[in-house]
Amino acid sequence: MKDLPGGEQKMFEAFLKSTQYLLSLQTQQDIWEHLGKFVLTHFPADWLAFIERDPDNSLAFRYCTLPETVAAQQILTNEVRTLLADVLESGFLASRVLLMPTPSMTAFLPIVENGRASRVMLIGHTDAQPLPTGLLGIYLALAGLAGTTTERKRAEEEVRRLNAELERRVDQRTMQLQRAYEELLKEITERKQAEESLRTSEERWETTLRSIGDAVIATDADGRVVFMNEVAEKLTGWPLSESQGKDLKEIFNIVNEVTRIKPENPIAKVIRTGQVLGLSNHTALISRSGREFPIEDSGAPIRDKEGEIRGVVMVFHDISEKRIAEKAVRDSERLATTGRLASSLAHEIHNPLDTIGNLLYIINQSPDMPQPLRQHVAMASEELTRVTQMTQHMLVFQREAKTPVPIKIDEVLHNVTALYKRKIESAAIQVEEQVEFEGEFIGLPGEMRQIFANLIGNAIEAIGKNGKIRLHAYAGRDWRQGRCGLRVTVADNGPGIPSQIRDNIFDPFFTTKGESGTGLGLWITSGIIENNEGILRLRTVTRAGRSGTCFSVFFPFPT
Helix, strand or coil: CCCCCHHHHHHHHHHHHHHHHHHHCCCHHHHHHHHHHHHHHHCCCCEEEEEEECCCCCEEEEEECCCHHHHHHHCCCHHHHHHHHHHHHHCCCEEEEEECCCEEEEEEEEEEECCEEEEEEEEECCCCCCCCHHHHHHHHHHHHHHHHHHHHHHHHHHCCCCCHHHHHHHHHHHHHHHHHHHHHHHHHHHCCCCHHHHHHHHHHHHHHHHHCCCEEEEEECCCEEEEECHHHHHHHCCCHHHHCCCEHHHHCCEEECCCCCCCCCHHHHHHHHCCCEECCCCEEEECCCCCEEEEEEEEEEEECCCCCEEEEEEEEEECHHHHHHHHHHHHHHHHHHHHHHHHHHHHHHHHHHHHHHHHHHHHHCCCCCCHHHHHHHHHHHHHHHHHHHHHHHHHHHHHCCCCCEEECHHHHHHHHHHHCHHHHHHCCCEEEEEECCCCCEEECHHHHHHHHHHHHHHHHHHHCCCCEEEEEEEEEEECCCCEEEEEEEEEECCCCCCHHHCCCCCCCCCCCCHHHCCCCHHHHHHHHHHHCCCEEEEEEECCCCCCEEEEEEEEECCC
8 A cells, every 4th residue: 555645544554443443343333333433533534324225126324424314315316326226236336426515526335245235335525526546445445344344243143153163263263364464564564675584574474374274375467376375285185386386277176066167267357357356156166186165265466565466365265064054954944844744743643543543442342253353453453552652752742841851761762762663673673771770860851862762763773683772871970071970872783883984973964874864863963962061972893793883872960
């Protein structure tokens, strides 16, 4: 920004100091009010307003430093409405002299959120003189900051629970970016000329970028790679030693996930427009090995002190985990809907089952019934009893407590094995239950049944025919953390879990059952146990004659 006049340089410095404060504000109204006060205090502006398009396609003020009646009469003229619509549609800034009633040079600055202009920030001045390029640049940065801040606040409002690890990474990344920002700003301010100082600065710059969690690739003005951090090396499959000097198109191989069409070269686009640009949705990065990563990225020009573009920096990150989390939420909602439907069906067929049971009882009381027919009636009654138990379990699942209650582990294990009774008998599996804990522990009955239904169901499928499952519940101790609690083990003498997949069995959507499996069972199970401050451990052996798998679940007693 050396080419800014002295006054505008001070404006730019004030903008930088205000950035962190703006990001700390809590509501959209606070952001607008702060920007209004900030612009009128530090810039040669007379008034400021935020205007957005309502769902009915009408334009409305969201904030204005002028009185509402004055703003509506003097600002929202037909000409201004047309210009606002053009800015919202194109996403490009504009400036126009408005009569209010005296001429006022007004900047129309699009606020981009989620890749499209959603609002326009109007900044009016006391005269009709053209606005300096540097001042427009600062205004555009303010608009970009407003859009970025709004997106951040909206995301914070939608997210109700944050994973502790994610919070740690965000905090770490924020600190790293802050250190990088402070270091780079210091280097720009001091403008060191000595060769040794320049070398030290470059080493510090590379070290900082290598520690950032996002992938970073920097190129020269011809689009040839000059720098990559370790994350970029991992995602592209190209080490810096081999990629340096190569055309970015060879290293950064991207396509549209849906159409498989290669988009425009991002380097050429950034150099052509001179603006910070992001990739379109559904962009996939194809690594050197052929593996694909869905990514989000942005490219920004690197300018020298004269403002000339000397290169481009690309910042991108893998969004695979984000998509997995989103799909897990959708699948969870679908499973919940299926559960409610199953409960409704169970309720509807429960009464007819009672009627059938009574009719079978009356038929069975007939003294003249032949013995073979009596046996058939007994078999029908047994099957009817099993179906009735299943419908009762469905109704219990739907009506169970939504808050933790005292639970008896023997009842949970008995109910789960009852659900699998037909599978267990048809496969000639021997189930041994050993419950040495007669007390109660606190939890959600549905969650406990789901845990052991997943573990026992997996054991049944792993064993096949003529196997054995042992369920053992007893008061135990977690020696690592010194906690007492209830321990339940589910052991089988199946073939065991191969070593090459053991690290993946708790990942969402990982399954060895093909189309018949969802890959959610153990992932959901481990999540429930973790939410209850419990511990899930696995032991497995694949040696012939001594194979088997044992899952150990530990729930601590309340302190």
